[in-house]
Amino acid sequence: MADMSHSEILRLQAALQRLLGSPKLTVNVPPRKGMSVEIAVAGEVVGTVYRDEDEGEVSYAVNLTVLEEDLPAA
Template sequence: MTAISTSEISRLQTCLRRLLGSPGLTVNAPPRAGLSVELAVNGEVVGTIHRDEDEGEVSYAVHMTVLEEDLPPAR
């Protein structure tokens, strides 16, 4: 995995807001080197984003965690 630049963070945020239809989505730079870039919705961190570069091609993987306690009650 390769670090995500400030420019990439801004571009990712724009892309993900458009794709997911969520203006409250933010992509947050890590507070210090070596930590993951965070994906948040309305200020609540819901996952991380990782950058991968293979044979000159760059891709980004979003890992999102949903806690069972955040799900609506079962019917």
């Protein structure tokens, strides 16, 4: 996992807000170097972002976590 710059995190946040249609989505700068970059919606952490660089190409993998207790009743 490569660390992301503050500028890169802000650019990623803008892209995800646009892509997912949610201005409440934030990509949070980790408190310490080497920690995971987290995605939150309205302040609630919903997942993590991983940066990958391969042969000069950079990509981002988003891992969203949904707890069963947050699902609507069947």
